[in-house]
Amino acid sequence: xxxxxxxxxxxxxxxxxxxxxxxxxxxxxxxxxxxxxxxxxxxxxxxxxxxxxxxxxxxxxxxxxxxxxxxxxxxxxxxxxxxxxxxxxxxxxxxxxxxxxxxxxxxxxxxxxxxxxxxxxxxxxxxxxxxxxxxxxxxxxxxxxxxxxxxxxxxxxxxxxxxxxxxxxxxxxxxxxxxxxxxxxxxxxxxxxxxxxxxxxxxxxxxxxxxxxxxxxxxxxxxxxxxxxxxxxxxxxxxxxxxxxxxxxxxxxxxxxxxxxxxxxxxxxxxxxxxxxxxxxxxxxxxxxxxxxxxxxxxxxxxxxxxxxxxxxxxxxxxxxxxxxxxxxx
Amino acid sequence: xxxxxxxxxxxxxxxxxxxxxxxxxxxxxxxxxxxxxxxxxxxxxxxxxxxxxxxxxxxxxxxxxxxxxxxxxxxxxxxxxxxxxxxxxxxxxxxxxxxxxxxxxxxxxxxxxxxxxxxxxxxxxxxxxxxxxxxxxxxxxxxxxxxxxxxxxxxxxxxxxxxxxxxxxxxxxxxxxxxxxxxxxxxxxxxxxxxxxxxxxxxxxxxxxxxxxxxxxxxxxxxxxxxxxxxxxxxxxxxxxxxxxxxxxxxxxxxxxxxxxxxxxxxxxxxxxxxxxxxxxxxxxxxxxxxxxxxxxxxxxxxxxxxxxxxxxxxxxxxxxxxxxxxxxx
Numbered sequence: 001x002x003x004x005x006x007x008x009x010x011x012x013x014x015x016x017x018x019x020x021x022x023x024x025x026x027x028x029x030x031x032x033x034x035x036x037x038x039x040x041x042x043x044x045x046x047x048x049x050x051x052x053x054x055x056x057x058x059x060x061x062x063x064x065x066x067x068x069x070x071x072x073x074x075x076x077x078x079x080x081x082x083x084x085x086x087x088x089x090x091x092x093x094x095x096x097x098x099x100x101x102x103x104x105x106x107x108x109x110x111x112x113x114x115x116x117x118x119x120x121x122x123x124x125x126x127x128x129x130x131x132x133x134x135x136x137x138x139x140x141x142x143x144x145x146x147x148x149x150x151x152x153x154x155x156x157x158x159x160x161x162x163x164x165x166x167x168x169x170x171x172x173x174x175x176x177x178x179x180x181x182x183x184x185x186x187x188x189x190x191x192x193x194x195x196x197x198x199x200x201x202x203x204x205x206x207x208x209x210x211x212x213x214x215x216x217x218x219x220x221x222x223x224x225x226x227x228x229x230x231x232x233x234x235x236x237x238x239x240x241x242x243x244x245x246x247x248x249x250x251x252x253x254x255x256x257x258x259x260x261x262x263x264x265x266x267x268x269x270x271x272x273x274x275x276x277x278x279x280x281x282x283x284x285x286x287x288x289x290x291x292x293x294x295x296x297x298x299x300x301x302x303x304x305x306x307x308x309x310x311x312x313x314x315x316x317x318x319x320x321x322x323x324x325x326x327x328x329x330x
Numbered sequence: 331x332x333x334x335x336x337x338x339x340x341x342x343x344x345x346x347x348x349x350x351x352x353x354x355x356x357x358x359x360x361x362x363x364x365x366x367x368x369x370x371x372x373x374x375x376x377x378x379x380x381x382x383x384x385x386x387x388x389x390x391x392x393x394x395x396x397x398x399x400x401x402x403x404x405x406x407x408x409x410x411x412x413x414x415x416x417x418x419x420x421x422x423x424x425x426x427x428x429x430x431x432x433x434x435x436x437x438x439x440x441x442x443x444x445x446x447x448x449x450x451x452x453x454x455x456x457x458x459x460x461x462x463x464x465x466x467x468x469x470x471x472x473x474x475x476x477x478x479x480x481x482x483x484x485x486x487x488x489x490x491x492x493x494x495x496x497x498x499x500x501x502x503x504x505x506x507x508x509x510x511x512x513x514x515x516x517x518x519x520x521x522x523x524x525x526x527x528x529x530x531x532x533x534x535x536x537x538x539x540x541x542x543x544x545x546x547x548x549x550x551x552x553x554x555x556x557x558x559x560x561x562x563x564x565x566x567x568x569x570x571x572x573x574x575x576x577x578x579x580x581x582x583x584x585x586x587x588x589x590x591x592x593x594x595x596x597x598x599x600x601x602x603x604x605x606x607x608x609x610x611x612x613x614x615x616x617x618x619x620x621x622x623x624x625x626x627x628x629x630x631x632x633x634x635x636x637x638x639x640x641x642x643x644x645x646x647x648x649x650x651x652x653x654x655x656x657x658x659x660x
Contacts, residue, residue: 242570247577
């Protein structure tokens with residue numbers, strides 16, 4: 001079994017090594033072909049190893065700077081050359097690792113990864129491709145989630161082609177359908193970008209283009225892939241997060257109203273917990289930064305151990321499926 | 331007490347007169363200064379009056395065509411001059427009614443209202459301004475929800491000014507804060523439209539501009555108003571609808587799993603019902619089509635009687651507060 005080696009930005013995300021180290025230990029236990037390189041401050045990382053300070057398939061690569069979650073990507077790119085994020089990406093560039101995973105600042109990750117790794121031949125810009133839950137077990141690939149704003153039709157075409165490769169290779173969907181996000185189904189609807197992109201997608205023989213899709217239909221799993229501009233995709237994702245949090249807040253408040261509702265809440269707890277598990281974002285954590293000469297997976301900043309493990313798994317799946325070669329041959 | 335007269339598109343929406351007529355009866359009972367004109371097919375309307383076929387403050391204005399919910403707005407505009415929607419808007423133009431309310435096809439409503447009523451002096455394009463729930467009792471005014479795509483910075487400035495007037499006059503918020511929807515808080519983030527609009531909003535003395543706001547923050551009530559392009563706003567709203575439906579589906583499924591969970595669901599029913607009431611969109615139904623020489627309120631197509639009543643109430647509030655004169659004086 002060939003060894004897979006993945007670099008992890010151990011300092012990234014809201015929880016840093018307190019999540020990354022336990023996730024790393026969990027993953028090397030589960031996968032005997034996996035080696036992980038934890039990049040960051042060795043003292044801070046070692047604290048979370050508990051009993052032993054070592055694991056034969058986990059290495060530590062020192063990096064003493066950290067990119068802040070709210071830090072401007074220009075600062076991160078220009079003045080933090082020894083950040084855990086940058087050093088992790090460098091390991092991919094230098095073929096020391098086949099992929100890297102970071103829960104750090106998205107803007108900085110896109111900027112640094114693009115600067116260090118460069119885009120693949122034929123790809124103008126990288127995109128962030130996320131996984132979206134639906135009513136079925138199926139997850140939908142949704143991109144771009146914020147890497148490219150003011151995108152051109154040809155960018156969206158490239159995104160559609162790259163997501164088709166991901167969906168086929170990783171999700172094992174044959175001839176995955178591609179929807180173009182719009183504000184209606186009629187041809188006359190939408191902005192200029194959407195109208196011009198529709199013509200490009202329609203005429204490309206490598207795509208299974210399914211036409212326009214509205215934003216509520218992303219969650220019904222109407223198509224396997226949904227493509228849009230990065231500004232729009234980011235807004236769709238964050239608006240969804242906002243309302244989901246609001247609903248969970250209302251649920252909590254309804255059950256906390258008085259003694260009686262609290263008692264009923266206690267009885268309903270197992271059901272509410274199973275529900276929480278169902279909508280738990282860690283189940284589909286791990287967005288892919290695709291289009292670069294190297295595999296980079298972005299974990300949600302607030303991901304827990306299970307969530308970060310899922311992001312490592314996504315990176316493993318991509319390493320195992322020759323994504324980069326396939327995208328290069330588009 | 332001066333009489334308020336409002337025209338209702340009785341055939342619009344998923345439920346047509348079966349919702350509009352009971353809502354109309356409910357509202358004239360509650361407001362003795364209210365007269366309503368039900369526009370549509372008299373035979374279909376009268377069916378829902380139950381015992382009496384008449385109410386002294388409800389009139390019927392016959393119109394024998396209907397705009398389909400999925401009909402193209404160009405067809406609706408060009409070839410359905412006797413549609414209930416168009417006749418209701420004509421009543422506003424001819425000063426027979428001070429406002430109109432429709433739950434019909436949004437695209438058709440915007441196109442017909444704009445064609446018949448024209449925009450107010452100083453306003454280039456009308457916007458759809460919706461009400462968004464937050465953790466507090468406060469509702470946020472969010473626009474544009476789909477009237478204008480490929481908007482220019484000056485359109486968004488006009489939207490911000492109009493929403494400020496609505497928020498002050500209707501919601502009684504003094505000096506309401508305006509957020510500009512973006513995908514981050516830093517100056518460097520966002521697309522060209524957002525960057526150029528920020529400069530315009532910043533320098534306008536009539537606005538309480540609060541800077542960039544991310545899509546998840548819309549639901550936290552961070553600002554009183556949120557402004558964005560119509561394509562983006564429509565996507566944010568529909569994505570929110572999509573995930574909300576998905577979560578409610580998961581809740582139902584969790585409680586329907588087996589006999590035990592169903593039993594617990596039965597015990598928890600009053601709480602779940604109160605929750606449903608809390609997130610019930612009828613509580614904040616009624617988006618305003620602002621910027622026109624006439625008041626037009628759009629009800630959600632699927633609104634129930636309470637929801638449609640709320641939309642009529644929104645129209646009444648606008649009639650009572652001289653919105654049009656105030657917008658004209660921007």
